[in-house]
Amino acid sequence: MKIEEVSFTDKVVLLRVDYNVPVLDGKILDSIRIVRSLQTIRFLSNRGAKVVLLTHFGKPKARYEQSLSLKRIVFSELQTLLPDMKLFFSDLSGLNDILSVTKSGDVILLENIRFYEGEIENRDTFSSMLASYADFYVNDAFSVSHRKHASVIGIPKFLPSVMGLSLKDEISWIQKFQSPDIPFLVIMGGAKVSSKLQMISVLSEQAQHIFVGGGIANSIMRQKGINIGKSLYENIPLINCDKIVLPVDVLVLKGDIYKSEPVVVDIRYIPQGWTVCDIGFASVIHLKRLIDNVGIVLWSGTLGISENEHCNATDEIASYIAHRTNSGMVKSIIGGGDTLSATIKYRDSFSYVSVAGSAFLTYIAQDTLPGIEQLL
Numbered sequence: 253m254k255i256e257e258v259s260f261t262d263k264v265v266l267l268r269v270d271y272n273v274p275v276l277d278g279k280i281l282d283s284i285r286i287v288r289s290l291q292t293i294r295f296l297s298n299r300g301a302k303v304v305l306l307t308h309f310g311k312p313k314a315r316y317e318q319s320l321s322l323k324r325i326v327f328s329e330l331q332t333l334l335p336d337m338k339l340f341f342s343d344l345s346g347l348n349d350i351l352s353v354t355k356s357g358d359v360i361l362l363e364n365i366r367f368y369e370g371e372i373e374n375r376d377t378f379s380s381m382l383a384s385y386a387d388f389y390v391n392d393a394f395s396v397s398h399r400k401h402a403s404v405i406g407i408p409k410f411l412p413s414v415m416g417l418s419l420k421d422e423i424s425w426i427q428k429f430q431s432p433d434i435p436f437l438v439i440m441g442g443a444k445v446s447s448k449l450q451m452i453s454v455l456s457e458q459a460q461h462i463f464v465g466g467g468i469a470n471s472i473m474r475q476k477g478i479n480i481g482k483s484l485y486e487n488i489p490l491i492n493c494d495k496i497v498l499p500v501d502v503l504v505l506k507g508d509i510y511k512s513e514p515v516v517v518d519i520r521y522i523p524q525g526w527t528v529c530d531i532g533f534a535s536v537i538h539l540k541r542l543i544d545n546v547g548i549v550l551w552s553g554t555l556g557i558s559e560n561e562h563c564n565a566t567d568e569i570a571s572y573i574a575h576r577t578n579s580g581m582v583k584s585i586i587g588g589g590d591t592l593s594a595t596i597k598y599r600d601s602f603s604y605v606s607v608a609g610s611a612f613l614t615y616i617a618q619d620t621l622p623g624i625e626q627l628l
C-alpha cells in the first residue's frame with residue numbers, strides 16, 4: 253500500500269520522524285532532518301489527518317531528562333518551519349486530551365519517545381498502547397530504520413503502515429548510486445562504532461577500499477595491538493579484511509578534546525594517556541589518492557572530532573570530494589547527522605546527501621532495513 257492510496261480524512265496518524273539533530277549551546281546546527289520531514293507532514297495534514305510526530309532525541313535511559321526534551325529547541329524549530337500550521341506539544345500522559353481538542357490537519361509533536369520504557373526494548377505492550385491512539389502508522393525516518401525499536405518496527409504490527417515521502421525519496425536516490433560496475437570507496441568514521449562496523453564485511457565485498465577514521469579506526473588499531481592511549485573505542489570482534497585502510501598518522505591531544513591543540517604522530521607512536529582526535533596529514537593525502545581512483549564515494553562518520561577547530565581532516569576531505577564532484581570526476585553520497593553538520597558548507601556540491609549515517613551504510617550493505625521491511 254502506498255501513502256498516496258490511503259484516505260486519511262479525520263484519521264489519526266502516528267508519523268515516525270527522526271529529529272535527532274545536532275545541537276550546540278541550545279542551537280540546532282543543522283535542521284536538514286526536520287526540513288526533509290515537512291513534505292510528509294504537509295501531505296498528511298492537507299489530506300485531513302491529525303498527525304502525531306514520534307521521534308527520539310539523543311540516548312536517554314528510559315526516563316525524562318530535561319536536556320533531551322523536545323519541548324523547547326526542537327518544537328520551536330518546527331514552529332519556525334511550519335508557521336502556517338497548528339502545532340501542539342504533548343507527552344504521552346497528555347496525548348488523549350490533546351487529541352480530543354485538536355482537529356483534522358493539526359500536528360502534535362510527542363515528547364522524546366526514548367523517555368519511555370518499552371521503546372528501545374521494542375515491547376509489544378508499548379507498541380500496542382501507542383497504536384491504540386491512531387488509525388495509521390507512517391515511517392518517514394530512514395535514519396533510524398536500522399533500529400529494532402517499538403516506534404520503528406513494533407507499531408506496524410498493530411496498525412496499517414506505509415512509507416513516508418522522504419523515506420521513499422532516500423531509497424530511490426541511494427538505489428540510483430548502487431551500480432555494480434563502478435568502483436567505489438567507503439569512508440567510515442564517527443563515534444557509533446558498532447552500528448557501522450557490523451556492515452564492514454559485506455561492504456568490503458563490494459567496495460574497492462574502506463578507509464576508516466574516528467572511533468572506528470581507533471577500535472581497529474586497538475584490536476591490532478596498537479596503543480591508542482585514552483582514545484574513544486569499542487570492543488569489536490576480530491576483523492580480517494585487506495580492504496580496510498587505516499590512517500598512517502593521527503592527530504593526538506591532551507586535555508579538553510574540543511579545545512586543545514593537537515600534534516601529529518605516526519600511529520605506532522601514540523603516547524600513553526593522549527587522545528586520538530583526527531587523522532593526520534599523510535593520511536589525508538593517502539585518502540585523496542584513494543578518492544582519485546574511484547567513481548563513487550560513500551561517506552558516513554566524521555574522520556575526527558571536527559567540533560575542535562584544530563581537527564580539519566573532515567573539512568579538507570569534504571572540500572576535495574566537493575571539488576571532484578563538481579568537476580564530474582566522482583559521484584558522492586554523504587550521510588549521518590554529525591557528518592552532514594560538519595560538512596554543511598559543501599552540501600550543495602555532493603551528488604546526494606542522506607540524512608542517515610549508520611542506516612545509510614546498513615541499507616547499502618543489505619538492501620533493506622528492519623523498519624522498511626515492516627512496511628512491505
Ligand SMILES: Nc1ncnc2c1ncn2[C@@H]1O[C@H](COP(=O)(O)OP(=O)(O)O)[C@@H](O)[C@H]1O
Nearest residue numbers: 442443444466484528556557588589590591609
Ligand atoms: N577520534 C575520535 N574521538 C572521539 N570522538 C570522535 C572521534 N572521531 C569522531 N568523533 C566524533 O564522532 C561524532 C560523529 O559520530 P557519528 O554519530 O557516528 O556520526 P554520524 O552522526 O555522522 O553518523 C562527532 O561528534 C565526532 O566528534
Ligand SMILES: O=C(OP(=O)(O)O)[C@H](O)COP(=O)(O)O
Nearest residue numbers: 272395396588589608609610611
Ligand atoms: O543520528 C542517528 O544516526 P546516525 O548518527 O547514524 O546519523 C539516528 O538518529 C539514530 O540514532 P541512534 O544511533 O541514537 O539510534
